[in-house]
Amino acid sequence: MMKAFRHIAFLAVLGAAFLSSCRGRQRIVVPETSGYADYAEYFDLLPEGEGWAVVSLSPYDGSADTLRITEPLQRIVCMSTSHVGFLDAIGAADAVAAVSGCDFVSSPRVRERIAEGLVAEAGYDAAPAFETLYRLRPDVVLSYSLGGESAMDERLRELGIRVFTLYEHLESHPLARAEYVRLFGALTGRMAAADSLFALVRDGYQASSIYGPEKMDECPEKGQSSINCGQIMDGRKVLVNLPYAGVWYVPGAESYMARLIRDAGGEVLGAEQGTAQSGMISLERAYELSCEADFWLNAGNVRSLDELRRENAAFASFPVAAPGRVYTNNRRAETGGGNDFWESGAVRPDLILKDLRTIFAGGPEDSLYYYRAVL
Numbered sequence: 001m002m003k004a005f006r007h008i009a010f011l012a013v014l015g016a017a018f019l020s021s022c023r024g025r026q027r028i029v030v031p032e033t034s035g036y037a038d039y040a041e042y043f044d045l046l047p048e049g050e051g052w053a054v055v056s057l058s059p060y061d062g063s064a065d066t067l068r069i070t071e072p073l074q075r076i077v078c079m080s081t082s083h084v085g086f087l088d089a090i091g092a093a094d095a096v097a098a099v100s101g102c103d104f105v106s107s108p109r110v111r112e113r114i115a116e117g118l119v120a121e122a123g124y125d126a127a128p129a130f131e132t133l134y135r136l137r138p139d140v141v142l143s144y145s146l147g148g149e150s151a152m153d154e155r156l157r158e159l160g161i162r163v164f165t166l167y168e169h170l171e172s173h174p175l176a177r178a179e180y181v182r183l184f185g186a187l188t189g190r191m192a193a194a195d196s197l198f199a200l201v202r203d204g205y206q207a208s209s210i211y212g213p214e215k216m217d218e219c220p221e222k223g224q225s226s227i228n229c230g231q232i233m234d235g236r237k238v239l240v241n242l243p244y245a246g247v248w249y250v251p252g253a254e255s256y257m258a259r260l261i262r263d264a265g266g267e268v269l270g271a272e273q274g275t276a277q278s279g280m281i282s283l284e285r286a287y288e289l290s291c292e293a294d295f296w297l298n299a300g301n302v303r304s305l306d307e308l309r310r311e312n313a314a315f316a317s318f319p320v321a322a323p324g325r326v327y328t329n330n331r332r333a334e335t336g337g338g339n340d341f342w343e344s345g346a347v348r349p350d351l352i353l354k355d356l357r358t359i360f361a362g363g364p365e366d367s368l369y370y371y372r373a374v375l
Helices: 002-022 081-089 107-114 131-136 151-156 176-177 180-188 191-208 213-218 226-233 256-263 283-292 305-311 313-317 350-358
Strands: 043-046 051-057 065-067 076-078 096-099 140-144 165-166 236-240 246-251 266-268 279-281 295-297 326-328
Touching: 043 180, 051 131, 051 165, 051 180, 065 165, 065 180, 076 081, 076 295, 081 107, 081 180, 096 107, 096 131, 131 151, 140 151, 151 165, 165 326, 176 191, 176 256, 176 350, 180 191, 191 350, 236 283, 256 266, 256 326, 266 305, 266 350, 279 283, 283 313, 305 313
Parallel strands: 076 096, 076 140, 140 165, 236 266, 236 295, 295 326
Antiparallel strands: 043 051, 051 065, 246 279
8 A cells, every 4th residue: 555655656746847847947857666765665765856855655644745855954853762863873963953852862962962052852742842943943843643643733834844744653664664764864965874874774684584585495394484484493482561551562463563573583472463553461461471471572661670570569470570581672771761772773673683683592681782681
């Protein structure tokens, strides 16, 4: 379906090019392919003259928004810290003019600029800093959506501020999410750096995945799918997450986190097949799954097993809550509450995958980048 959206967006950009050529503007040369993205479903890039048409595709209604870039953007408002991660990764951290949640930023360069008063607090969807954003007059506010256009986005547009909504948080393939670095390269005139970084991430991810081409000959039963082959070779069973507001969410089998775990040779216990949406399980069901689990991942922001047990006394009875079997992704967490796993981790799924392979293989903790053992 999203490939169809891409085609529609391509035709829209092509039509706009024809119209602009009738008004005396130079007509663009349209490539044979309809877009630049290889993995991502919800964005695409189209060459337009010496710049880019950056197309964002809504997974909710199939609508497309196009941001035309003729020169590098200098003042960008990031309503998600993952956007900061993309900009920082390609050396464009100085383009960040404001951030939603300055206290949660991990990038050393952006934190430095916040301390110097060069990066403003943008507020949150429920309480945006409209006056600050109006005074900044940014080139664009990069927003995100959990179901449609927000009242904040609508108000910003009324103030004459360009809003461009991204959906990278809804991409289910880790490389699709990482590929948004190319979008940020187009926004800031750093496509060479973005392409180089993405190639590094892609190659590293594929090399670490148990489904890499070089692993296929190891499949013990010919004719099976690569996924089945991988599960036979490794098959680590994984309990994921902690209860949030009394509800234990389990990522769907086609979700971003489940895909990372699967590519590392694991299986998310309790995951609903055929969907990326999270499901809910009871504490009793989580206990049952813990009896099957080899590992427990993403167990909140705890630092020790004692602290984990204090979260809920029932965890003391979970068989998997034992030394060497519980790991959480807070190795690069900030004291203010931010966690680089959700910032630079969006750009570097190759490093997350390496962590998971190390964990599943019982490798040394000091080689982990985002994860740490809960002991």
